[in-house]
Amino acid sequence: MKASRFLVSTLKEAPADAEVASHRLMTRAGMIKKLGAGIYTYMPMGLRVIRKVEAIVREEMNRAGAVEMTMPVVQPAELWQETGRFDKMGPELLRIKDRHDRDFVIQPTSEEVVTDIARQEIRSYKQLPKNFYQIQTKFRDERRPRFGLMRGREFIMKDAYSFDRSPEAAKASYQVMAQAYRRIFDRFGLRYRAVAADSGAIGGDLSEEFQVIAATGEDAIVYCPDSDYAANMEKAEALAPTGPRGAATQQMTKTPTPGKSTCEDVAALLGVPLSTTVKSLVLATDLLDDQGAIKATQVWLLLLRGDHDMNEVKVGKLPGLAGFRFATVGEIEAHFGCKPGYLGPIHMKQPVKLVADREVALMADWICGANEPDFHITGVNWGRDLPEPDLVADLRNVVAGDPSPDGKGVLAIERGIEVGHVFYLGTKYSQAMNATFLEEDGKPRPLEMGCYGIGITRLPAAAIEQNHDERGIIWPDALAPFTVVLCPIGMDRSAEVKAAADALYDQLLADGVDVLLDDRNERPGAMFADWELIGVPHRLVISDRGLKEGQFEYQHRRDTAATKVPAAEAAAFLKGRLAV
Template sequence: MRASRFFISTLKEAPSDAEIVSHKLMLRAGMIKRLGSGIYTYMPMGLRIIRKVENIIREEMNRAGAIELLMPVVQPAELWQETGRWDKMGPELMRVKDRHGRDFAIQPTSEEVITDVVRNDIKSYRQLPINFYHIQTKFRDERRPRFGLMRGREFTMKDAYSFDRDVAGMQRSYQIMYDAYVRIFERFGLQFRAVAADNGAIGGSGSHEFHVIADTGEDALVYSPESDYAANMEAAEAVAPATPRAAPSQPLTRTPTPGKAKCEAVAELLNLPLQQTVKSIVLAVDSEEAGTQVWLLMLRGDHDLNEVKAAKVPGLANYRFATESEIVEHFGTRPGYLGPIGTKKPVRVVADRTVAAMSDFVCGANEEDFHFTGANWGRDLPEPEVADLRNVVAGDPSPDGRGRLAIQRGIEVGHVFQLGTRYSEDMQATYLDETGKPQLMQMGCYGIGVTRILGAAIEQNFDDKGIIWPAAIAPFQVVLCPMGYDRSEMVRTETDRLYDALIAAGVDVILDDRGERPGVMFADWELIGVPHRVVIGERGLKEGKLEYQGRRDAAATAVAVAEMPAFVRARLAA
């Protein structure tokens, strides 16, 4: 490719609405153009990267035995109504009507459509297992689109769906896809981590997320450096304290805490460690049969509620946070002084594992400006229900018993799910077994955010000059920067010779023949992030040398003219 025949449109400054590094650099490098809120045009430079990402994914999916098809972006509402997701997805699901007034969804994912395909075409156990995938545009009507391609409304995703006879078969298909994902991210050249995850709105029994490691990542990844344990924050288990609860040593005392509504302020006033205080979180569950039930969750003062874990407590699946009027009705005081002792109305108390092991703790006295000190389970209040309710913190013991937990930031770019019969049961996707009896198919689903990979890769690989692409997904692997290409026949001849040699060797190379000044030329390609650069100039040619510089290299390396093609190929292979 010659730059004069390509479209290069770089900017010195990013638009003011660009928020994070990847968003700013992609706009400056001319890879994307904003069309509307969360909607972008992929410019030629950006599209080259997307196609390389897609090609790697396609090669590994095919290698894993998945079969490519293409499902429509617009899907009839009836399929989504069969599974209940037409209502459950809420406003994130973009709904449209055709000219006849019929409802359709602009797909955010394709479980319903692929299940409909399979239930109509797969009849016998002899046709299983099978795995279909496609790479297609998706749309999710994010409430607040931001961060460019990281959280846009329209995006490209690879989604795959496996169908098996039984759970063991589903688990084998899941492992095949998990292994394929590891190969995909290794080929991308990105530092990543696979972590156990919560299934969320997709449903099913088990899942793993794949995260690109980046300090700017939105997600907290929990892992043990001493073992293979890894999970996202939502799924990471906080194990119960190993030591038994100590016997009470203090009397229960109603203690004045004027104006101190937060655990931190109470601990400071009473000159106690924050770890001796307990915070109260009040939830409510509404039902037609029982009306509204109020729950009190108790966490240690320095811990945070994990809302996903709370929803897994039996009876709390559809919880909401209680209103202030409900809190006053049940506790007799406003938030800030709440506790389990002496509530105005009965509430259901659930203590986090850590709190259940505490003695002589501090909690609200259900009276403004007062807390109880010396509170103890069994003596001052009944033993509670106990559940894992909190986010883990660095230094917690690993759930596998090997080492202490560490936390790093990551950007989710892939997710694999064991769905089981979540969709096949709703949509009656069955096959006939060896005895001729119908059985529900066991499903898995597997997604990669194709366009999100671009943003995540940049968040992991950039410097003050611009992007640093891994060679496998760079828009071009090598850029040739001739000094005076339009003025020097010597430079032009040697540049063309090198260009032809690299093309013949299968190297994805671009020749910058635009006639730009060296400073402009170098700045453009450093911003764009091409990982390998060769400079051709008269002075060097007279000495029989060319200059090579890797995007991460601090200085250039002089290489003999005749040796440069082999040198570049060796660097690419490395």
């Protein structure tokens, strides 16, 4: 490709709403152009990156035995009503009506559609296993679209769905996909981690996220530097502390703490470590009747150490706490006789279900609210001052330095951007939609399913978050819009420079190199700035001075200085660098 025939549209300034590096740089490099909130046009330069992502994904999915199809962007609501997700999914699901007043959705994902295909096409166990995938536009009506392609409303996603005859076979299909994903992300040339994950609203119980490591990532990744253990924050287990509970050494005392309503303030006032305080979190669960009205409410008190944070995903999986909400001020006052800030498990007005974190269950002489403004209770001990909790469980987010659950060291935490996710779904969707097959014994069985997604348009943004500097993007070779750029200096004034540039360009094209010749006759400074901003990894400069010396100048995007290369060996040199 020659630059004069392409569209190179770089900008000196980023838009005011660009909050992260990838949004700023993709806009300045002319890769995306905003059309509306969370909706972008993929400009020619950006589309080349997206197509390279798609090509790698397609090759590895095909290699793994998946079969490509394309499912509609607009889907009838009836399928989503079969699984209940039409009502449950919330406002992120964009619902529309056609001219006949029939309900449709703009697909955010395609479990319902692919399950409908499977129940029509798969009749016998002899047809299994099957894996269907698509690379298709999706839409999720994000409340606050931001960060460019990182959290847009319209995006391109690869989603795949496996169908098997048994849980064991489905888990084998899951492993095939998990390994295919590792090959895909290895080929992208990015630093990433595959981490154990919670399956969330999509369902299932076996799940991994693929996280690109970046300081600006929204997700916390927990890992052990001394082992293979890795999980996202929602999934990472905080092990119970070792050893028995300490003996009581203090008397329980009501202690004035005027104006000190947080654990941090109380610890500072009393001159004690924050880890000796206990925070009280009040939750509620509602029992509904057949019409969806609340017929009973259970209030829960969760106790965590003052320096720990509650993990909502873990809490939501505890017996009785599915679908919990935070209690209202009225509910809190009715049960504790006090507004939030001074709450505790002693001297309550009404009984609650008491749940203690594993750490709290083994604490002695701890501090909690007194259920009276401006007072806390010190020297609290289980058994002596209050009964044992109704439930002891892992309620908290892990912190760096916690023991690794595999027993092989301590945990560390880094930031990541989720770009892929694999799930074992089981029969969640096949049972809801009556998608069955006939087993060898002639009896119908529900299909066992898996689900596998990659954010095609999110991935380039994640790559930029990981790979950029003050001059612009630094693409890995596999993702760059062009792998090599030839920069002839003054080719409009020098027949020798033009001839050398054209000859090298033709040779590289013939050798299958993804090369661009910048024939725009820009000044060297402007030309170099454009390609550093765009992030082409390999640059070769051709000039009159260099030709007289029989040399070109090569510079990788990460290099601080150019390297002189004999002109006659330039093509071989470049191909050698591309093979590294």
